[in-house]
Amino acid sequence: MDVLLNPTFWLLATACIIAMRAPMPWPQTTRFGVLSLVVIGVAFDWRASLLMLAIGLAVWLGLHRIGETGAASSGGTSLCLLAVLFAPSGVFVLYKLVQTNGDASGLPYMLLATLSFSYVFLRIIEVIRVVSASRVRLLRPLALVGYLFPFHMLISGPLNVYAHHLKMDDEEWKPLTLVEAAKGVWLVVTGLFLKVVLAEGGRTFIWGTEAIAVESWTDAAMVHAYVLFDFGGYSVMAFGLGRLLGVPTPLNFRRPFLAGSVSEYWRRWHISLGDWVRRNLFTPLQVRLVRRLGSQHAVTVGVLSLVVCFAGVGVWHRFNSRYLVWGIGIGALMALEKMAASVWMRQSWSRQKSLQWAVRVVGVAYTFFVMTAGWMYVWEESTQ
Amino acid sequence: MKWQKREWLLVCGIVVDVTLKLFLIAALIDNSGADFVYRGF
Numbered sequence: 531m532d533v534l535l536n537p538t539f540w541l542l543a544t545a546c547i548i549a550m551r552a553p554m555p556w557p558q559t560t561r562f563g564v565l566s567l568v569v570i571g572v573a574f575d576w577r578a579s580l581l582m583l584a585i586g587l588a589v590w591l592g593l594h595r596i597g598e599t600g601a602a603s604s605g606g607t608s609l610c611l612l613a614v615l616f617a618p619s620g621v622f623v624l625y626k627l628v629q630t631n632g633d634a635s636g637l638p639y640m641l642l643a644t645l646s647f648s649y650v651f652l653r654i655i656e657v658i659r660v661v662s663a664s665r666v667r668l669l670r671p672l673a674l675v676g677y678l679f680p681f682h683m684l685i686s687g688p689l690n691v692y693a694h695h696l697k698m699d700d701e702e703w704k705p706l707t708l709v710e711a712a713k714g715v716w717l718v719v720t721g722l723f724l725k726v727v728l729a730e731g732g733r734t735f736i737w738g739t740e741a742i743a744v745e746s747w748t749d750a751a752m753v754h755a756y757v758l759f760d761f762g763g764y765s766v767m768a769f770g771l772g773r774l775l776g777v778p779t780p781l782n783f784r785r786p787f788l789a790g791s792v793s794e795y796w797r798r799w800h801i802s803l804g805d806w807v808r809r810n811l812f813t814p815l816q817v818r819l820v821r822r823l824g825s826q827h828a829v830t831v832g833v834l835s836l837v838v839c840f841a842g843v844g845v846w847h848r849f850n851s852r853y854l855v856w857g858i859g860i861g862a863l864m865a866l867e868k869m870a871a872s873v874w875m876r877q878s879w880s881r882q883k884s885l886q887w888a889v890r891v892v893g894v895a896y897t898f899f900v901m902t903a904g905w906m907y908v909w910e911e912s913t914q
Numbered sequence: 915m916k917w918q919k920r921e922w923l924l925v926c927g928i929v930v931d932v933t934l935k936l937f938l939i940a941a942l943i944d945n946s947g948a949d950f951v952y953r954g955f
Contacts, residue, residue: 535943709921712928723935731942 533685534722539573543682547774551706558698559669562777563676570645570681577637578644586675589614589654593661593668611662615655622651626849645679648846649687652806653678659810660692667696682771683779686764688802691809694778710773717770725763729756750906751898757905758786761800780805790893791871793864795901803843812839832868837861847908856908863900 533539546565554561563586571579592614625647628639657677660666669677677695733742733756744750765782772779786799796804812835819831837858844857874880 709924712925716928716932719932719935719939722939726939727935727942 533573534725536573539569542569542573543771546681547706547771550775550777553703557670557673558701558776559673559676559695561676562680562698562775563672563674566676566679566681567672570679570684574644575641578641581641582645582675582679585618585650585654586678587671588617589657589678590668590671590674592617593658596662597668611658615658618651618654622647623849626845630849646684646686649683649689650678652689652803652810652846653692656689656692656806656810659814666693669696680777680779682775682777683768685768686761687800688765688768688780688782689806690778690780690802691805694780698777706774706776714770714774717773718767719770721763721765721767721770723763724759724766729759729763732756732759744906744909747902747906750902750909753909754898754902754905755787758783758799787898788894789897790890791867791897792860792900793867795897796860796864799901807839807843811842812836815839829869833862833865836865836868840864852908856904860904 546569549565550558550561567579567582570582592610595610596614621642625639625642628634628636629643632639634640634643657668657674661668668674677690677692680690683690732752736752737743742749742753742756744753762783769779769781780802782800782802784798784801786795789795789798815838816831816835819835820828823831838861840861841854841857844853844855844860847853879885
């Protein structure tokens with residue numbers, strides 16, 4: 531049975547809110563790590579909890595070693611960094627290969643799928659980058675488990691920010707007020723409503739109990755809306771639970787169908803993934819390329835960085851050529867939009883209000899059409 | 915802490931909204947064949 535209809539999960543989540551909001555001597559991050567281990571172990575699978583602990587400890591040991599040897603030996607540090615980077619990357623590649631082509635019923639795959647390893651992998655990359663490059667404090671092992679495997683963000687994200695998670699320990703303890711609790715409960719129930727009534731109710735109304743089939747443009751537009759309510763519903767629930775728990779949880783969707791361009795769409799749809807890409811991939815890559823090639827190639831570097839980043843986003847979803855082509859296409863479109871916007875801004879007539887309004891309307895229609903066509907291209911295969 | 919009118923209205927509004935939504939959710943779960951399985955990434 532899915533987690534949403536599992537009363538054990540909701541009982542445990544309520545107990546976690548009480549435990550997180552009670553005045554206790556334990557740091558919030560450590561407390562949350564222990565609670566996440568218990569929830570996953572009891573509500574899902576105790577072996578998944580053991581795997582969480584093993585992965586968390588392995589990442590912690592590697593990063594702790596880097597911190598210890600950093601000043602003394604750069605060779606040892608590089609070796610540790612490579613090990614802590616390559617081991618999760620290897621597991622991620624194998625996980626994705628099995629997901630795409632292999633036998634998805636094996637125990638290791640099932641446990642990694644229970645933990646949504648695609649998201650865990652991105653959190654591991656973030657913690658490695660932040661701790662090794664920026665020398666930000668490394669959380670204690672159990673607290674790190676809480677960052678990598680936050681139980682309320684496990685099903686479908688969002689991707690929490692390491693620096694924000696760290697701040698939980700610095701904040702002064704405050705009791706949960708009735709107004710805050712009411713707002714949190716409203717968010718959780720609204721998320722549940724989006725998922726159950728709008729997504730699943732809508733799906734059953736349109737396609738019956740049969741599997742979703744993307745055969746026409748109308749189907750694709752409806753699936754696009756279904757995914758928004760389905761994924762958005764989970765994200766709103768996680769956001770509400772995060773507020774109740776006092777755990778920083780980012781907002782993941784902000785009216786994406788009102789986006790006036792593909793670039794804006796990615797600032798409204800799966801926001802935490804877009805932010806992750808900007809922090810961990812786009813900015814570091816762009817800075818390095820500009821340093822190597824020089825600022826006279828800034829435009830080429832911008833285009834290249836966008837295409838590489840979105841190709842990465844494509845294969846992160848699925849290891850197949852369709853998602854790769856989709857990612858490259860999105861990156862290229864965003865680069866084109868950036869160039870068109872800079873030309874547009876230089877025109878004096880572009881400041882006319884009526885023209886701006888018309889461009890906005892056309893932009894919303896263009897974005898919905900382009901993104902639906904893009905999703906249709908990748909979903910066509912997976913729903914066949 | 916003494917509650918202001920605005921806070922009472924907010925909490926009452928949330929209680930009504932949450933009750934309606936839960937009613938619709940329960941009705942749909944009872945009457946549909948939806949399996950509620952996430953098909954995400």
